[in-house]
Amino acid sequence: MKxxxxxxxxxxxxxxxxxxxxGNNDSGNASGSGGTNGGGGEGTDNSSLAGTYDxxxxxxxxxxVADLTKTQIKRFCDANPGIxxxxxxxxxxxxxxxSNMITDxxxxxxxxxxxQDQLTRLVEAGALNKLGTKTAExxxxxxxxxxxKAASVGNELYCYPLTADNGYFMYYDKSVVKEEHLGSLExxxxxxxxxxxxxxxxxxxxxxxxASFFFATGCKSDWTTDTSGSFTGVDDTFxxxxxxxxxxxxxxxxxxxxxxxxxxxADFAAATPSAVVVCGTWGSSDAKEALGxxxxxxxxxxFTVDGQSYHxxxxxxCKLMGVKPQADATKGxxxxxxxxxxxxxxxxxxxxxxxxxGPANKAAMDNEKVKADEALLAFNAQAxxxxxxxxxxxxWWDIAKLxxxxxxxxxxxxxxxxxxxxxxxxxxxxxxxxxxxxNAFSLIGAFSGYNWDTDVPMTEDPAGTWTAEQEFKxxxxxxxxxxxxxxxxxxxxxxxxxxxxxxxxDGTYVVTLVYDSAAETATLTVTPK
Numbered sequence: 001m002k003x004x005x006x007x008x009x010x011x012x013x014x015x016x017x018x019x020x021x022x023g024n025n026d027s028g029n030a031s032g033s034g035g036t037n038g039g040g041g042e043g044t045d046n047s048s049l050a051g052t053y054d055x056x057x058x059x060x061x062x063x064x065v066a067d068l069t070k071t072q073i074k075r076f077c078d079a080n081p082g083i084x085x086x087x088x089x090x091x092x093x094x095x096x097x098x099s100n101m102i103t104d105x106x107x108x109x110x111x112x113x114x115x116q117d118q119l120t121r122l123v124e125a126g127a128l129n130k131l132g133t134k135t136a137e138x139x140x141x142x143x144x145x146x147x148x149k150a151a152s153v154g155n156e157l158y159c160y161p162l163t164a165d166n167g168y169f170m171y172y173d174k175s176v177v178k179e180e181h182l183g184s185l186e187x188x189x190x191x192x193x194x195x196x197x198x199x200x201x202x203x204x205x206x207x208x209x210x211a212s213f214f215f216a217t218g219c220k221s222d223w224t225t226d227t228s229g230s231f232t233g234v235d236d237t238f239x240x241x242x243x244x245x246x247x248x249x250x251x252x253x254x255x256x257x258x259x260x261x262x263x264x265x266a267d268f269a270a271a272t273p274s275a276v277v278v279c280g281t282w283g284s285s286d287a288k289e290a291l292g293x294x295x296x297x298x299x300x301x302x303f304t305v306d307g308q309s310y311h312x313x314x315x316x317x318c319k320l321m322g323v324k325p326q327a328d329a330t331k332g333x334x335x336x337x338x339x340x341x342x343x344x345x346x347x348x349x350x351x352x353x354x355x356x357x358g359p360a361n362k363a364a365m366d367n368e369k370v371k372a373d374e375a376l377l378a379f380n381a382q383a384x385x386x387x388x389x390x391x392x393x394x395x396w397w398d399i400a401k402l403x404x405x406x407x408x409x410x411x412x413x414x415x416x417x418x419x420x421x422x423x424x425x426x427x428x429x430x431x432x433x434x435x436x437x438x439n440a441f442s443l444i445g446a447f448s449g450y451n452w453d454t455d456v457p458m459t460e461d462p463a464g465t466w467t468a469e470q471e472f473k474x475x476x477x478x479x480x481x482x483x484x485x486x487x488x489x490x491x492x493x494x495x496x497x498x499x500x501x502x503x504x505x506d507g508t509y510v511v512t513l514v515y516d517s518a519a520e521t522a523t524l525t526v527t528p529k
Contacts, residue, residue, distance in 0.1 A: 171278075193256060203253060
């Protein structure tokens with residue numbers, strides 16, 4: 001199945017890292033592929049896969065990942081004489097990778113990495129080649145049960161587990177936060193206030209973190225889609241007695257003078273430094289560098305409401321590696337073998353060493369250094385309180401993050417309940433949008449007093465051009481999106497899911513979007529009036 005293609009004139013976000021070509025090496029052998037069967041080409045041997053293949057891979061944009069991937073591909077070829085891979089390795093974020101594949105499968109990468117919450121959409125878009133029976137057995141044997149589940153739709157495996165560390169926990173300064181206080185949110189807040197230090201957690205700027213308080217009390221927000229990927233319903237219990245308890249817990253943090261809505265481990269080295277930062281494994285290096293001997297890391301604490309304690313929850317997930325369906329079955333088999341190799345024990349440990357990524361591969365997880373990693377220990381300690389992240393409506397992230405601001409601004413319990421009621425009304429409204437509203441474009445960003453929480457409508461002319469006239473200040477940032485959702489959005493130069501558009505000088509600007517689905521193009525201009 002091929003989704004309707006939407007090609008964009010400026011795809012500069014993906015940074016081409018160059019070619020990694022690998023050729024024959026008689027010293028290699030087939031065992032280096034991580035298994036003689038690659039899936040999709042079952043029953044073949046390496047001699048039948050011999051040939052030269054041009055392959056595009058999208059990997060993480062983190063520094064060093066593309067170069068490491070090229071080295072690993074070279075090693076794969078050395079171990080498989082006769083297979084020559086001319087690999088173009090591009091650095092691109094997991095979210096952009098998935099969005100670009102869903103938008104234009106044909107032009108997408110042969111192998112690409114993405115977060116697990118995008119799996120269903122990618123399967124529905126026809127962007128993933130299901131693993132063959134023997135390869136699926138190998139993947140199930142080599143990887144954790146949680147990671148295998150993340151890579152599956154029903155009982156079918158559609159991709160390869162890459163990491164099992166996508167979640168958050170707590171870094172802290174041992175000189176400020178007492179060890180005996182680690183289990184209590186209230187005690188940690190008190191320690192931060194007494195020291196004049198900050199407590200960084202994105203409770204007003206990210207629904208991903210706001211959900212922590214609601215998962216603590218047993219709330220859920222589970223979304224369903226039809227076969228086309230359109231959202232058809234949601235089982236959401238945030239607006240409930242349990243949700244009100246969550247709001248009371250969050251209120252304790254966001255009303256503290258030490259609260260800062262951030263998840264940046266660099267906050268430990270800020271002018272007014274943080275004593276606590278809630279984020280994931282990616283913050284480990286900055287936290288260690290800033291804190292030195294005072295570096296501490298732990299699972300999230302509990303908060304207490306009306307005498308009952310609630311352990312803070314979290315979202316968790318895996319990063320996955322997928323293979324695009326191929327017209328050439330032989331190339332498809334090679335790609336499956338390559339993906340299996342790139343997610344094996346050796347490659348997983350190399351990514352851990354260079355990036356600190358937590359492996360999904362069981363043998364790599366059993367490595368002594370990995371087992372001793374404090375950040376991964378905290379992630380694993382938090383895991384029993386985490387919720388696996390599924391496919392979520394793109395507008396939900398804007399709706400749910402407002403609950404943090406509601407909690408901070410509330411003066412009474414009735415105000416907290418009003419925030420939950422407004423939240424539920426906004427969620428329900430997503431299923432009441434007209435086709436006109438779903439197709440309409442708007443501006444959203446940090447400008448004119450807005451903080452990525454309000455859509456400013458654009459106007460469509462008879463020719464199908466969307467425009468908006470908006471006053472901006474230097475430093476303002478925004479994007480253009482469709483249907484008040486992040487599923488279709490444009491950034492710099494009209495790049496799909498691209499970087500924020502930043503304004504250099506004060507003034508009134510005309511924002512113009514030409515969106516031509518028939519020609520499969522979109523252009524975006526921002527010009528001073």
